[in-house]
Amino acid sequence: MPILSYIDAVTLALREEMQKNPRVFVLGEDVGVRGGVFRATHGLIDEFGPERVLDTPLTESAIAGVSIGASVYGMRPVAEMQFADFIMPAVNQIISEAAKMRYRSNNSWHCPLVIRAPYGGGVHGGLYHSQSVEKLFTGIPGLKIVTPSTPYDVKGLLKSAIQDEDPVLFFEHKRCYRLIKGEVPEEDYTLPIGQAEVKREGTDVTVISYGLTLHFALQAAEELQKEGISVHVLDLRTLIPLDKEAVLQAVAKTGKVMIIHEDNLTGGFGGEVSALIAEEAFFELDAPIRRLAGPDVPAMPYSPPLEKEFMLNQEKVTHAIRELAEF
């Protein structure tokens, strides 16, 4: 199987879906000739022409709103927000419009669109090119939220997102783009949205995570294995709909739970996962539910020592899991 980077899996999924369905098109800032500032849409304009690879004006609300209109008509727009931080001007269109189109029309209309957005830090992006914004949308019924961590999952889930009949926010961790590589089958496969995956089996501590921090968890698990601590790692992959069954099963495996994400602690999705567990798997628990997350400051600063302080890493994760294991 070919080894692809995380971002190449994005491009591949887009290309395959565009080849298959002429109604799929991409739009966003610099997605055309430039191929995207991260190069996620590289080469698509050559293959599909400027009509299906649209450079839009610098207007996120329009990118979302026009996608809604086009998808209501029956197209399959895949919009790019250049950085997840810049999704903010589109919040009204996403929350008031996309999320509610089906519900408010009593199922007469729906808008099958995908919004891709690179999120997360560790790339010297400073306050506004490093944010995790998933928490803004996980509480909005009507949206699906996908946050893959591996190239394999990226391809399968992005293809599912494009085929989905409801609006999907597809958050790509930008630090993973070139850092994370993995096997990606050449064939046309999809992965179901709403299904978590056990990325590592273990018996002492259950880690629940997604995105970049999932990799820290896997590295930490490897490390801790040497100390005789066996870590069970669940990759949520999709935040909404949340795979509750998988979460509860993962908790039952060890009785000790650590939820990890890069988004700030307070209000982050970890709270939701924790609340689910505290309500539905309370008697499986052998220890308090721990969360390890970005600090409660407005965003990740630019200066290297501050960025480092904000970001999680293998060391911090290992330390936290070890502590919980010893609880």
Next chain:
Amino acid sequence: MPILSYIDAVTLALREEMQKNPRVFVLGEDVGVRGGVFRATHGLIDEFGPERVLDTPLTESAIAGVSIGASVYGMRPVAEMQFADFIMPAVNQIISEAAKMRYRSNNSWHCPLVIRAPYGGGVHGGLYHSQSVEKLFTGIPGLKIVTPSTPYDVKGLLKSAIQDEDPVLFFEHKRCYRLIKGEVPEEDYTLPIGQAEVKREGTDVTVISYGLTLHFALQAAEELQKEGISVHVLDLRTLIPLDKEAVLQAVAKTGKVMIIHEDNLTGGFGGEVSALIAEEAFFELDAPIRRLAGPDVPAMPYSPPLEKEFMLNQEKVTHAIRELAEF
């Protein structure tokens, strides 16, 4: 002490602060001659003139952004979003700008502004005049989020918000506006932002809530008292900063916790409160942590039977608490 309605307490707090500080001014849609569509700014234009009671164009991003600029200069704008649902176009200004002004300027600049917004349902407002939007902002460090439930708290907290040196979102439950009345001292008092209050002492079940549902909890407690169930009711009053100490103490009181809010269950602030408890008061718990909240649908429908189904009420709350008490 005079008995005031919840909305009259809003008006009174505004008037007092405007009298005291000439740099306090209000702005928003229809806040001038019309006195606000709910009449919260009624009479202010007569007392303070159109320069300090500004009817703005129909542009929420401008209302927030102009308030930021004015407050950076040193004014004390109190902006009204006509309905909390219409705060969405202002999300970029609130999250990217107001919340981060102090942090990003390393404390050189700050923006002491207040954004008031009527939220919540039960007023035949349909999908877009009934939403609870606090969950969009509780995960944004740099903002303070206040959600009072009584006229007394409204006056004290709104005055604190206006005097605060940081941006405050002040969410007023619109169903409370004329429904909830209470004693409000005439003197100039403030209440500290970030302090919860025990609104009723009890020993069997702890209810943690805010806004309209707090009143359902109090009514339910009254009812359940007759059945011999003693309910402890904590009113968060401020969501951010969260009064963790008060939450943990309230949990310790009974060991059984029910968190109630009108906002949707998933992603609602209840998840955060539950996670706090599951991490820091785990060994105080005698039962799973329960959440009772709005259903996970996009918003509250208009048709009476659907609105009723969506809304919590005393009956539903009583039932849920009883169940937990019997656990």
Next chain:
Amino acid sequence: MGNERHRELGLTDDQVLQMYRTMLLARKIDERMWLLNRAGKIPFVISCQGQEAIQVGAAFALDREKDWLCPYYRDLGMMLVFGQTARDQMLSAFAKAEDPNSGGRQMPGHYGDARFRIVSGSSPVTTQLLHAVGVALAGKMEKKDFVTLTTFGEGSSNQGDFHEGLNFAGVHNLPVIFMCENNQYAISVPVEKQLAGGSVAARAQGYGMPGVQVDGNDPLQVFEAVKTAADRARRGEGPTLIEATSYRLAPHSSDDDDRTYRKAEEVEDAKKKDSLNQFKNYLYGAGLLDEERENAVNREIAREVDEATEYAEQAAYPDPEQTYTHVYRE
């Protein structure tokens, strides 16, 4: 007013009578809703009164078999032209299960009807402009020749989405018509405090598209402007901005009290220009209407409104279980 104007515009006598009838039907449905509201039977009304000429004139200029609409909450007249009935309106007013717009989920005035290519709208103003641009983009991509019309108030024209929508449509030269229904108030805020420069149409130039101002009390002027814009759009010449000015004859909604911000005389003055009277006079002048025929139309419409009201009042509410459906595809 020359009484041959409609023929010069290519409208038959039957068509203008139909226009008048639809304007009147819209007005009468609206008036009935206020009565129902004041009687405590429906919780909310938002009114088309004063804007019927704009809505009906515009809709008649479109192709009702293929064109798309992204309307706003006052467009009752337009909905009737495109195919919705008095009964549909009343089902919506009573929030009954059969309401074709939303099954009773949305407040009245929140139109949406897949049968007639009317895209579902929300309450936050001006968002629909971008949907219209998106529909138009899709049409262009699919090489269809329909046009998309979207409407909005003059207050709403100050929202960011207006700017982003017109700019996008201009850059991509899309077959979309932006029509502002300038009724001179945004709730209590008059145009002077709302709209720098005072003219919505003047903004078109900044997007390289025609900006047209018409008398919104004259359905034929509106018809002509929209027809021209639609023809232009179908020829691939891109978008047009139209500003049709009239006056909001009723309070903003049943929750409003307009006496707090405008004088009764001002409203009375505006009523003198009421498009319904003006257009009726035109039809009288053209010999298309006389007292007898007018009475017949009035009776017909009254019956239609009565029947619709009765039906809707009797109709079933949605089942509470409907609260939980259609969040996602099922």
Next chain:
Amino acid sequence: MGNERHRELGLTDDQVLQMYRTMLLARKIDERMWLLNRAGKIPFVISCQGQEAIQVGAAFALDREKDWLCPYYRDLGMMLVFGQTARDQMLSAFAKAEDPNSGGRQMPGHYGDARFRIVSGSSPVTTQLLHAVGVALAGKMEKKDFVTLTTFGEGSSNQGDFHEGLNFAGVHNLPVIFMCENNQYAISVPVEKQLAGGSVAARAQGYGMPGVQVDGNDPLQVFEAVKTAADRARRGEGPTLIEATSYRLAPHSSDDDDRTYRKAEEVEDAKKKDSLNQFKNYLYGAGLLDEERENAVNREIAREVDEATEYAEQAAYPDPEQTYTHVYRE
């Protein structure tokens, strides 16, 4: 170019020399940053190259003791006029604790300096226009006579906040100057794909304010336009929109590769119009500069940039604990 133009505008010989010197200093700081970036010493640069005349010309037209700025990320030249130094820029480039804009928290180019009434900016474009309107509103309320200048790119002028800001300023007749620095690209997207109608200045009419187009390679033209706008604003006559057109001589940022979307020849052509050369020639023609004096200026600036670089490179990073401070008032 008549070589007396600056005197006609009320600028002394010293002042124009100072303008030139500041433009050059900005360019040289910018060039050094690219070198530092390519050498791996700083992670990011965003450039003012090609826009120095706009920034310096505009800033000279303002009152540096009382006027307010809400700039954007390319306004290095403007920052220097208002009081920031080469050292300040380098401290920011190296993200050191002493960076006056943000203590190293923000990327370079994210200006903000309370000493000089420069409001802190963010990355999301166009938000600062509304802050400028707010500052201007506050000034008007407090009966001050300062003006507020805000700048932005032509791509950014399509954001909703542009529209809402100009409209608000127009309605309230506020002393604010909106200046677009049109460098013809928004990253890879050229004006034609960005800006319906092709002109930012043309949009002013839609807000009832003057819209002025000037050659952004000529600091004197920019000076004149901003001076006129500032005088107007101080007289209480309200806002002005200015579009100053030049060209972005460097890639969008150090993360960009502009060869993927524009031809080398196009950039070369633009370089021929480089404001630094043109203005130098003007000063030569006016007898204010000769080779000797030019060399002296060059040497001075080189030293200034060297010293700034050295200082900043040696300076301390913020302490990691700084991650947690100033979220709220402490």
